[in-house]
Amino acid sequence: MIKAVLFDFWGTLAENGTYSPLRQTYEMFRLRIPFGNFVTSFEQVVMTKKYEDKTEAFTKALDLLHRTPRGDQLDKLIGLWNKNVLLATLYPETIEVLEELKKKGIKIAVLSNTPSFTGRDVLQKFDLEKYFDVVMFSYEQEMLKTDPAFFKKTLKELGVKKEEALMIGDSLPTDVKGAEAAGIKAVLIDRKNNREHPEKILNLKQVMKYLE
Numbered sequence: 001m002i003k004a005v006l007f008d009f010w011g012t013l014a015e016n017g018t019y020s021p022l023r024q025t026y027e028m029f030r031l032r033i034p035f036g037n038f039v040t041s042f043e044q045v046v047m048t049k050k051y052e053d054k055t056e057a058f059t060k061a062l063d064l065l066h067r068t069p070r071g072d073q074l075d076k077l078i079g080l081w082n083k084n085v086l087l088a089t090l091y092p093e094t095i096e097v098l099e100e101l102k103k104k105g106i107k108i109a110v111l112s113n114t115p116s117f118t119g120r121d122v123l124q125k126f127d128l129e130k131y132f133d134v135v136m137f138s139y140e141q142e143m144l145k146t147d148p149a150f151f152k153k154t155l156k157e158l159g160v161k162k163e164e165a166l167m168i169g170d171s172l173p174t175d176v177k178g179a180e181a182a183g184i185k186a187v188l189i190d191r192k193n194n195r196e197h198p199e200k201i202l203n204l205k206q207v208m209k210y211l212e
Contacts, residue, residue: 003164008175013090018080046060096205107158109135111150148181151167162183166184168189175188
């Protein structure tokens, strides 16, 4: 029996305010490493530590990638990530589903790889914190969702067993594989219906079938 649902944030509960900030960052600096490798390196630096400001976070990430910002590149990068938060929106069914889960007595957690300059501000923007029993942000935990310990700590704080939890996310490498590595059943949310996966939903309302 499912007693807790764990949600990814970006691409699952909320839509980015601009086309993939990670992809745009990658393209802005014309990096020659594979995109997946870039994401791992960038998130490890920017999203597992609390920074005073975006300039410090991005400078350290670019140093690791052997890139020095030229001209106004750093300002553009900061503007890009600011725009992402400013224009972010919830998916139409997000609040309805969270409220229904609460009514059913299901515990809810949100798990997100996110920088310190994005995390809590976005939850407050949409008044979402009231729905979550546990909030797990990578910069607060000092680890990414690819670490099984991230999920195991979430279960401990929720007070549920791994077989009593369900993970919902839009990323196969982090949300699905990360949860499965911790022994948690995971479901891919694929809103465009263009990926193959045995456990897949097209919108959040379809989560309810896993609770029956």
